[in-house]
Amino acid sequence: MAQDNQVRVLNRRSYYDGDVIFHEGDTGSQAFVVQQGRVRIVRTVEGGEKATLGIIEAGGIFGEMALIDKSTRMASAIADGTCVCISIPEETVRKKLKACDPVVRTVILMMIRMIRTVADETRLPPDTVDALTREVTEETVP
Amino acid sequence: MSDTASALGKRRFEAGDIIFMEGDPGTETFLIQTGRVGLMKRGADGLFEPLATLGPGQVFGEMALATKRPRAAGARALEDCQVIAVSRAHIDEKLKDADPFIAALFRILAGNLESTLDRKREVERAGRPRTDAVLKGRQEALDRAMDDLTGA
Numbered sequence: 626m627a628q629d630n631q632v633r634v635l636n637r638r639s640y641y642d643g644d645v646i647f648h649e650g651d652t653g654s655q656a657f658v659v660q661q662g663r664v665r666i667v668r669t670v671e672g673g674e675k676a677t678l679g680i681i682e683a684g685g686i687f688g689e690m691a692l693i694d695k696s697t698r699m700a701s702a703i704a705d706g707t708c709v710c711i712s713i714p715e716e717t718v719r720k721k722l723k724a725c726d727p728v729v730r731t732v733i734l735m736m737i738r739m740i741r742t743v744a745d746e747t748r749l750p751p752d753t754v755d756a757l758t759r760e761v762t763e764e765t766v767p
Numbered sequence: 768m769s770d771t772a773s774a775l776g777k778r779r780f781e782a783g784d785i786i787f788m789e790g791d792p793g794t795e796t797f798l799i800q801t802g803r804v805g806l807m808k809r810g811a812d813g814l815f816e817p818l819a820t821l822g823p824g825q826v827f828g829e830m831a832l833a834t835k836r837p838r839a840a841g842a843r844a845l846e847d848c849q850v851i852a853v854s855r856a857h858i859d860e861k862l863k864d865a866d867p868f869i870a871a872l873f874r875i876l877a878g879n880l881e882s883t884l885d886r887k888r889e890v891e892r893a894g895r896p897r898t899d900a901v902l903k904g905r906q907e908a909l910d911r912a913m914d915d916l917t918g919a
Contacts, residue, residue, distance in 0.1 A: 679882065682910075684910040686875055689876070721868050721869055725866060726861045726864075728853060728857070728861060729869065732853075732873070733872065736832075736877060736879075736880050739829065739880055740876070743887050744883055746887065747886060749890060
């Protein structure tokens with residue numbers, strides 16, 4: 626199918642641990658799929674500290690919101706260990722959105738707006754080495 | 768066409784009508800065409816506190832389309848009004864026929880919205896969110912959606 630060919634011609638990039646894939650506040654023009662490794666999504670909280678919003682594992686998508694609503698990056702995406710990401714062409718996303726049912730498109734935009742609003746309203750505590758270490762220990766206890 | 772009309776229905780409410788109550792199961796999102804709607808929440812003392820007043824062109828009850836949570840607030844017609852109600856069944860039908868990329872994107876965003884709401888609730892309750900464990904669970908759902916996206 627022509628569509629499959631389109632999806633396969635994608636840019637792939639490797640990142641080292643700590644590399645910034647995009648910065649919070651940047652204008653967004655690409656969405657990404659993690660092919661290998663992990664990506665940490667980090668946001669600035671009160672006091673200028675950083676808080677982890679989530680970890681995207683292989684197969685996961687990130688960066689799609691700013692691409693769709695033409696806003697700025699809500700958080701930074703940072704390689705957690707070496708990782709490989711595929712970028713999804715903006716053209717593809719825009720074309721498909723334009724062609725889709727207007728009600729579906731409206732709901733997609735609404736969900737993005739809600740995600741941004743709720744994230745802004747959430748007073749996340751900052752990451753600390755102690756807290757992150759404690760979480761790892763808790764999870765490994767069955 | 769009649770399916771669309773009933774799923775994407777026009778509704779009229781009279782001043783004072785309760786459109787939905789806080790805690791009700793939510794299956795529809797509403798767009799106001801005419802009139803005004805007041806959102807309200809029950810306070811600690813059991814009395815209703817007004818949250819917001821919405822007018823023509825504004826949407827309310829939008830969480831219902833993305834999540835299965837009960838209504839976070841109640842909605843009442845402040846004056847006679849006409850609204851368009853969009854049901855989740857309508858959206859699910861549309862997603863069935865949609866480009867798989869769009870359907871996958873929708874599921875991913877709905878999942879992210881749930882995570883974001885969960886996290887907010889965690890923070891408000893305990894002052895510290897669970898992170899990796901909760902999000903890994905979400906990630907499994909996202910991986911399934913991603914299979915459609917990459918044509919796997």
